[in-house]
Amino acid sequence: MIHIDNLSKSFTLHNQGSTVIPVMAGAALEVAGGECVGLTGRSGAGKSTLMRMVYGNYLAAGGRLLVGGLDVARAQPREIIRLRRDTLGYVSQFLRVVPRVPTLDVVAEPLLALGTPVEQARQRAADLLARLNIPERLWSLSPTTFSGGEQQRVNIARGFAHAYPALLLDEPTASLDAANREVVLGLIEEAKARGAAILGIFHDEGARARVCDRLVDVTGFTPQVAA
Amino acid sequence: MTLMETMVATDRPLLKVEGLTKGYGPRIGCAGVTFDLWPGEVLGIVGESGSGKSTLLSCLAGHLRPDLGSIHYDGRDVLAMGETERRCLGRTDWAYVHQNPRDGLRMGVSAGGNVGERLMAIGARHYGEIRGKAVAWMDRVEIAADRVDDRPSAFSGGMQQRLQIARNLVTSPRLVFMDEPTGGLDVSVQARLLDLMRGLVRDLGLSVVIVTHDLAVVRLLAHRLMVMKSGHVVEQGLTDQVLDDPQHSYTQLLVSSVLQV
């Protein structure tokens, strides 16, 4: 489902003397349907960068990055928009939504974008929010006012609202209590069971051990800067 | 139209712009602007004052005639159209939302008359039906039905802007041009309007070209982004990609200059 081959990335800081910072070279990995692959490596090694490249958020400098047959490294914006709508979900660590929109609608939005009838989308959103222990009295409020842990769970609910064939998870269990951690791990296992390809970053070693089928250390993708 | 033709029709850009150039004497308004806009897509155009984004929008919407280049809407050559055809397009398939609602509304006409005008312009001649549609659209933009006979001058800025949107969308346009639609509004009102516009874009499958200098607005509203500087498009791509991984020095400067709250 996800196929990465010889991927490279560098940042050029035009306003700081055009410094070029190579951050990745020769990255390669594969995630099949129903499989969960965890990225490891020390902080700053490029785990999040790689995830963002898969999502099309960062531009690749070279190589191939196939998601569901589309080469994200070369795709047109509208192809990536379609990919994100139909195929590729992303649970980031940050919740970025229009203020004042009720939580229920924030979670239902990915389904509405696919044309799901409003009632059906809201029902699915309600089920997920209930499962993630977000009190019902908060559903009509904007998540922008929620605590970090609550925002994280809203983000997860949003990411799991549609049964994406491919999922990117960036620290999905961080800042969660044991009960909610268990719910999230359950969601991930269900996604695997229905055949989703999952690429994730898990600092939580217990979670990593439980859901990941393989680990890939991104340190190997760090370019060797001539000393 | 056969199914095949429908499929072909939906698989082509709604708006195709090539090499659009407009000068003011020796000064460049915009130069060599090329892009495609697909059905259901929101394209944000950002840049500082004088970057040419407003000139570009005016050329696209037919308010200014470009010196060079071409604009095709749904396969039709817009610049070759007669004025009758173009203005007809402007009150049916296209809509234009002004920054200042006073420019886009008739302040001396009731809210219902403002919304109904485009219907009457295309031949609606049944008062009851026109009024019914006006009320339905006011409801959709969250203006109470009992305000239908009030003039916009009695409305708040946010309500005026929502009324302007209703007035524009009542004929179910496919392409909407917006010039700083959230400028001049309180932030809380801005959020409400953004949510409304997102919902309308999604539910009606609108294509939108929105000009703004507010990067937070485009991040939430636009699928794609074009960055303009001195009349040229210096960068374009997916909105979050351009904002999070800007490639051009000007975009990097623009993004890093945003004040954080």
Add this chain to the structure above:
Amino acid sequence: MTDQAYNFAYLDEQTKRMIRRAILKGIAVPGYQVPFASREMPMPYGWGTGGVQVTAACLVPEDRLKVIDQGADDTTNAVSIRKFFQRTAGVEVTEATAAATLIQTRHRIPETPLTRGQILVYQVPIPEPLRFLEPRETETRKMHELEEYGLMHVKLYEDIARHGQIATSYDYPVKVEGRYVMAPSPIPKFDNPKLSGNPAIQLFGAGREQRIYALPPYTSAVSLDFDDHPFQASKAPHHCDLCGAKNSYLDEVITDDHGGRMFVCSDTDYCAGRRAAGQKGRLWSPEPQEAAP
């Protein structure tokens, strides 16, 4: 002596020629407002300078002129214009609609049907029917050019929204031959049906606004309306108290301080003609008395 001091019908021949060209163009394009170089006339704007110039350009020595104001031949405005042309053109004058070859009017169309060969000249204060909602002349011209007349219905919509019905009762807009929307001058909407298919030539002159427009004989002029609020040529629901006419446009006359009132034909010639033929209204006697308290 005075008839030697003026060219026939006051205006110099070059001016008449210019105005006649505008009239001919107006007739060729029914309902279209033709700009013309309106002259200073020896009367104030608003007193019919446009109509007077059109009349002057059309008059020939053989004409018989009738001038009415609100339907009456004997009001100040009518009398002064009639005298003006008696002095400057020396044409015959008449109060009888049927006998007149040229009728200048303010605010009415005579009740007696007009016939072929007659000319009806209207005095027009505001020729632009779109002016109510669109103040820019450049824009209204463009709207006429492109037949963008949605705004006219916005005006009628506002009427219904505000008053429950189309409250516009005079200067009611018409669409001419399915093309131009035209202001018929401030005639009551009761008169609108007479605009359409009329055998006479109808000319409209706006002096201050410098516009001339026209309806050639037998031109269609349809009053704008909504399907569910159709046009109605309304009048006061009374009969004329002098001649008993059921279907003529009436003026309401207050007759005392106790609420007494009477309704009389606004068309004085029509009313007098009916009475001469023996028709009687509620309050008519050979020497009309004030209504009883």
